Amino acid sequence: MTQLNLNGYSIDLTISAKANLEQVEWSSPKPEEFEVETTNEVTTIRQKSQGNNLKWLSILGSSHPQVKLHVNVPENSSIKIELNAGGCTLEGQFDCVETNNNAGNLSVEKLRQADFHLDAGNVNIQQVETAKIALSAGNIKIGQLTSDAKLKVDAGSIKIAQTEGGTLEARTNAGNIKVGVQAGVSVKADCHTNLGKVETDLKDSNGPASNQILHLQAQTNLGNIKITRA
Incomplete structure (x- = not known):
């Protein structure tokens, strides 16, 4: 089973689960801002550090423009996301999705297990089997549990x-x-x-x-x- 780990500080993120895809694919208007590492079935995508910006992002919000990132993964992949700022849209069917985000909305189509932690942002899930969600400020909306x-x-x-x-x-x-x-x-x-x-x-x-x-x-x-x- 494919696992994707994603770490960043200011990303407009879309992840699409594809039925017949065998490996992770990704694209961005600014590919130079990311580094990618793949070991066995685990792919890690990191947004490169921008000096002292990381220190202040979680306190003041992003002063760095959000970078668009689109990732395609095999259907039923597991995803782990850590973002300081940015929205996340997950399209298709996933297995386990874990997030630890400071600020940004999260929208998911279908998954088996959700483990979400957000400081500020809304969570919208169309269908989920089991869920553990904690928000400091924001709304939770689930279509089918x-x-x-x-x-x-x-x-x-x-x-x-x-x-x-x-x-x-x-x-x-x-x-x-x-x-x-x-x-x-x-x-x-x-x-x-x-x-x-x-x-x-x-x-x-x-x-x-x-x-x-x-x-x-x-x-x-x-x-x-x-x-x-x-």
Whole structure:
């Protein structure tokens, strides 16, 4: 299985997963800003240092213009990304994606496992099996969650359009939480808000047609919690 490691400080990044691709390909308008190393099935792409810029980027934000980088990887590759500043778009199907970013939005089409840490930025995932996401400031939006997830935001909202069961922990200090539950899935919920309200439109008539159960723990200090049928 192919693994891509990417390190940079100011990148506008797009990674595309291709079904019939056998090795990593990459392109950039400024290829001289990157160095690439491949060992076995692991490819590492690094943005070259720009002197003292690295010291101040995490404090002041990027003073260096973002460089576009497009990487093609085989489908179901694992990705590890570390960026000081820059947006990330992941197109196609991935295995495990791990990020540790200071500032920038993250958009992912489909993956098996997400492990995301962002200081500032929004996370948008179309489909994921399991997820562990922590944001300091930003919103989490997931289209389809098929198993367990642990989601934590200091300031921002959490929205899941459809979950299919498992264990879901959703916590935010300031923001709303909204969870859509697939038809046929029962819910065991422990929801709490200090300043806001908890709402649900789930009824007994929507009860489970199978043994699927969602164990939901949702907590916000300032905001509303809503549980609906997807």
